[in-house]
Each structure stands twice: as C-alpha cells, then as structure tokens.
Amino acid sequence: MRLSPRNVRSRLTLWYVGVLAALLIAYGAGCLFFLFLSMREQLDHNLLEDVETVEGEIAAEPDGSVTLRLHHGEEGDPGFHRFVEIWSPEGTLLYRTPQLRGQELGTPPAPGEGAQEAEPVSERLRNGLRVRLARSIHRVKGRTVILRVAHNEGTMWRELREFATVLVIGLPIAALLAGFGGYVLARKALAPIDAMTRETQKISAEDLGARLSIRNPEDELGRLAAVQNAMLGRLQEAFEQLRRFTADASHELRTPLTAIRSVGEVALQDPKSSVEYRDVIGSMLEEVDRLTRLVESLLVLSRADASHIQLHRTELSLLSVAEEAAVMLEVLAEEKRQKIEVDGDRNLVVSADRLILRQAIVNLLDNAIKYSPAESRILIRVDQGADKRAFLDVIDQGPGIPTEHQPYVFDRFYRVDKARTREWGGAGLGLSITRWAVEAHGGEVTLKSEEGHGSTFRISLPV
Numbered sequence: 001m002r003l004s005p006r007n008v009r010s011r012l013t014l015w016y017v018g019v020l021a022a023l024l025i026a027y028g029a030g031c032l033f034f035l036f037l038s039m040r041e042q043l044d045h046n047l048l049e050d051v052e053t054v055e056g057e058i059a060a061e062p063d064g065s066v067t068l069r070l071h072h073g074e075e076g077d078p079g080f081h082r083f084v085e086i087w088s089p090e091g092t093l094l095y096r097t098p099q100l101r102g103q104e105l106g107t108p109p110a111p112g113e114g115a116q117e118a119e120p121v122s123e124r125l126r127n128g129l130r131v132r133l134a135r136s137i138h139r140v141k142g143r144t145v146i147l148r149v150a151h152n153e154g155t156m157w158r159e160l161r162e163f164a165t166v167l168v169i170g171l172p173i174a175a176l177l178a179g180f181g182g183y184v185l186a187r188k189a190l191a192p193i194d195a196m197t198r199e200t201q202k203i204s205a206e207d208l209g210a211r212l213s214i215r216n217p218e219d220e221l222g223r224l225a226a227v228q229n230a231m232l233g234r235l236q237e238a239f240e241q242l243r244r245f246t247a248d249a250s251h252e253l254r255t256p257l258t259a260i261r262s263v264g265e266v267a268l269q270d271p272k273s274s275v276e277y278r279d280v281i282g283s284m285l286e287e288v289d290r291l292t293r294l295v296e297s298l299l300v301l302s303r304a305d306a307s308h309i310q311l312h313r314t315e316l317s318l319l320s321v322a323e324e325a326a327v328m329l330e331v332l333a334e335e336k337r338q339k340i341e342v343d344g345d346r347n348l349v350v351s352a353d354r355l356i357l358r359q360a361i362v363n364l365l366d367n368a369i370k371y372s373p374a375e376s377r378i379l380i381r382v383d384q385g386a387d388k389r390a391f392l393d394v395i396d397q398g399p400g401i402p403t404e405h406q407p408y409v410f411d412r413f414y415r416v417d418k419a420r421t422r423e424w425g426g427a428g429l430g431l432s433i434t435r436w437a438v439e440a441h442g443g444e445v446t447l448k449s450e451e452g453h454g455s456t457f458r459i460s461l462p463v
C-alpha cells in the first residue's frame with residue numbers, strides 16, 4: 001500500500017490536517033490541564049473555608065464525647081458532599097459524618113498530624129469516591145482534637161470529563177473541515193501548475209516557438225514559467241542552428257557531387273582520347289578533394305559541438321607553431337609567388353593543444369593566401385599583449401572584408417562572395433573552426449579589416 005498519495009494536492013492536505021490535528025490536541029490538552037488546576041484551586045479554597053466553618057460547629061458534650069452542631073438541613077441534604085472526621089490525638093475516632101457510612105477518611109492520625117498548615121491532598125475512599133482532604137488541629141474546651149474535612153471531587157471530574165468529551169468529538173470534526181478547506185485551497189493554489197503542465201504538453205519539437213503564458217511575473221509560478229520560456233528559447237535556437245547546419249551541409253555536399261556526376265556523364269557521351277580521360281579523372285579527383293576537406297571540416301565541427309574533442313595541452317612557443325603552419329602552406333604561397341613572413345617573440349609560451357592551435361592558424365593563413373593577390377606579402381606576428389595575453393596577427397594585403405560582412409564571417413557556411421569563392425574551394429567553415437579552436441583554449445579571435453586595405457585576423461590567448 002502506498003502511504004504518500006501521488007499528487008501534491010493530497011499530500012499538502014494530509015500534512016496540513018496532520019499538523020493542525022497535532023496543534024489542536026496540544027491546545028486541548030493544555031486547556032484541560034489549566035481547567036483542572038483552576039477547578040482544584042477553587043475546590044481547595046472552598047475546602048479550607050469549610051474547615052473553619054466546621055471548627056465553629058464542633059461541640060464537646062458533657063459526657064466527654066465530641067459532636068458537630070450542624071446547621072439545619074446540612075446533614076440530610078443528599079447533594080451535600082462534605083465529610084468530617086474528628087479524632088483524638090491518641091488515635092481514637094470521636095466523630096464521623098453518617099454519609100461516610102463507616103468508611104475511613106484515610107488511616108488513623110499519625111503523631112503531629114495537622115500540626116502545621118498542610119496543603120489539601122486527594123484521597124480515594126473505599127467505595128472509590130475521590131475526595132479532597134484537609135486536616136487541622138483544633139482545641140475545644142481545653143481538649144485537642146484532630147479535624148479532617150473532605151469534599152467530594154466528583155463534580156470537578158465530571159465537568160472535566162464533559163469538557164474532554166467535547167474536545168474529543170470536536171477535534172475530528174475540526175480536522176475534517178480543515179482538511180476540506182485545505183484541499184480546496186491547495187487545489188486553487190496548484191491550478192496554475194496544472195495549466196502549465198497542459199501547456200507544456202502541447203509544446204513539441206516542431207512547435208518550439210510556443211511559450212507558456214505568464215499571469216504574474218512576480219510570483220514563484222511566474223518566475224518558473226519565465227525560466228522555462230527562456231529554456232525553450234535556447235532549445236529553439238539550438239534546434240534552428242542544427243537544422244540550418246544540416247541544410248547547409250547537405251547543400252555544400254551536393255555541389256561537388258553534382259559536379260562529379262556531370263563531368264562523368266559528359267565524358268561517357270562519346271569516346272575520348274586517354275589524355276581527355278585523364279583530364280576528366282583529374283577534375284573529378286579535384287572535386288573529391290573538395291568533398292574530403294568539407295567532410296573533414298564538418299566532422300571537426302560536429303565533434304566540437306558534441307564536446308568530443310579533448311585538448312592535449314602542452315607548453316608551446318606560439319612563434320614555433322606559427323612557423324609550422326607557414327611551412328605547411330609554403331607551397332600554396334609559392335604558387336602565387338607570395339611571401340610569408342613570421343616574426344615575434346620566441347619565448348612567448350602558451351598552454352595549448354599543438355594540432356588544434358596549428359589548425360586555427362593554418363585556416364587564417366590559408367584564407368590570407370587564397371584571397372590576397374599574387375606577389376603580395378603575408379605577415380604573421382607574435383607579440384605579448386596587456387594583462388597576460390599573447391597575440392598572433394595574420395596580416396594580408398588582400399581585398400579586405402566589407403564592414404557589413406565582418407560580423408558574420410565567423411559563422412558557419414558564411415562566404416562574402418559565394419559565387420566567386422567557390423572556385424577556390426572554401427565552404428565557409430574555415431573561420432568557424434578557427435573560432436571554435438581558439439575559444440576552446442580560452443582565447444578569442446577578432447578581425448580588423450577595411451575594404452581594399454587588407455585584413456588582420458588576431459588570435460589572442462592567455463599566456
């Protein structure tokens with residue numbers, strides 16, 4: 001059996017009823033106890049007053065016995081609950097009220113009983129009657145007697161019982177009513193959550209633009225809805241990005257595949273010489289190269305997105321990594337009779353993954369070679385910057401990048417001039433890989449360029 005109910009509403013109600021019942025029980029018990037104390041105080045007060053009255057009623061008879069001179073009607077009144085015993089100091093019973101029917105008010109007196117002012121005590125008679133008993137020593141006509149007066153406690157106990165009965169009957173009723181009220185309140189308080197659940201259920205991957213409605217942005221539920229909406233916003237963004245990435249990637253893959261196919265189909269139309277076939281195969285291989293590079297870039301980016309790439313950091317001289325990149329691309333530069341110069345502080349050391357950092361520099365250098373005119377100069381400069389950062393600038397004398405395109409060149413698949421750059425083989429992924437690689441090292445890459453005056457890409461890394 002499940003002890004805790006499934007929904008919060010019932011759990012809240014149960015808790016509420018439980019806590020309330022415990023409080024009511026404690027309160028009722030407290031009330032009962034204080035009522036008992038105050039009733040007993042009243043009883044004692046009456047009893048002690050009565051002791052004085054009885055003292056005035058004691059009379060010594062000429063034959064030496066002692067009796068009570070009762071006021072009229074007292075003794076015969078069945079509702080009169082006063083019991084009296086008079087003892088001699090030696091322990092002989094001198095008088096006992098007839099209502100006691102021979103029962104003792106406790107044992108015969110001990111020596112010195114009633115000598116001091118003693119507090120009244122509770123006793124139980126042989127017939128089960130509970131009484132409150134007071135003792136005193138009294139002198140009557142030169143004789144000392146011990147007086148015991150008792151009052152019936154029955155009325156007090158009956159009233160206490162009645163009060164307790166009212167409490168015992170009233171408490172479950174109060175708890176039940178409170179439970180009902182609590183349930184209604186909890187339902188009202190939780191209704192917005194139910195509404196939110198229904199709204200959230202309706203939102204699917206196809207419909208990430210939907211948002212939860214916010215009734216009061218200041219309260220807890222409003223804040224929860226706002227946080228969920230913000231999360232939905234981020235999810236939507238990520239989904240959009242993924243969708244764009246897949247669409248762009250398929251598009252980029254289709255272009256070289258179409259080229260290979262059409263070159264092949266044309267070649268198959270009529271017989272050709274072996275030189276012509278070699279040409280066809282050559283251009284097909286070029287497209288395959290392009291495809292391979294593209295697929296490799298896509299792989300790097302998708303692994304980077306999934307955070308699957310682990311950096312193997314070592315202490316590296318930034319200048320030596322730049323030199324390695326320059327050596328790798330020397331052949332390309334030579335084809336365009338360009339000159340690459342590397343210069344800077346050899347002792348500038350960064351903690352980085354050699355291959356990944358080199359790839360970042362290679363991409364910048366590759367762009368500089370691709371987009372700069374023949375016989376231009378490309379400069380790689382390594383320098384120490386302010387607040388413990390190292391800079392690596394790739395400066396070219398190319399056409400520069402128009403200001404309106406500058407914010408986007410690091411985006412995936414972004415090309416300034418799509419038609420023209422396709423000839424040199426870029427898919428618009430080089431700079432986004434560079435940006436990922438540099439940011440993975442805690443650095444950033446920035447661009448300074450003016451149309452017609454070359455571009456400077458700057459990688460800045462923590463030293």
Ligand code: ADP
Nearest residue numbers: 367368371398409415416426427428429430431
């Ligand atoms: P791609 O593979 O097309 O070169 P990149 O992400 O490396 O893609 O670059 C994005 C675009 O930024 C390029 O298409 C090009 O238009 C522009 N670009 C990048 N580097 C330079 C540069 N050094 N000079 C001029 N334009 C550049």
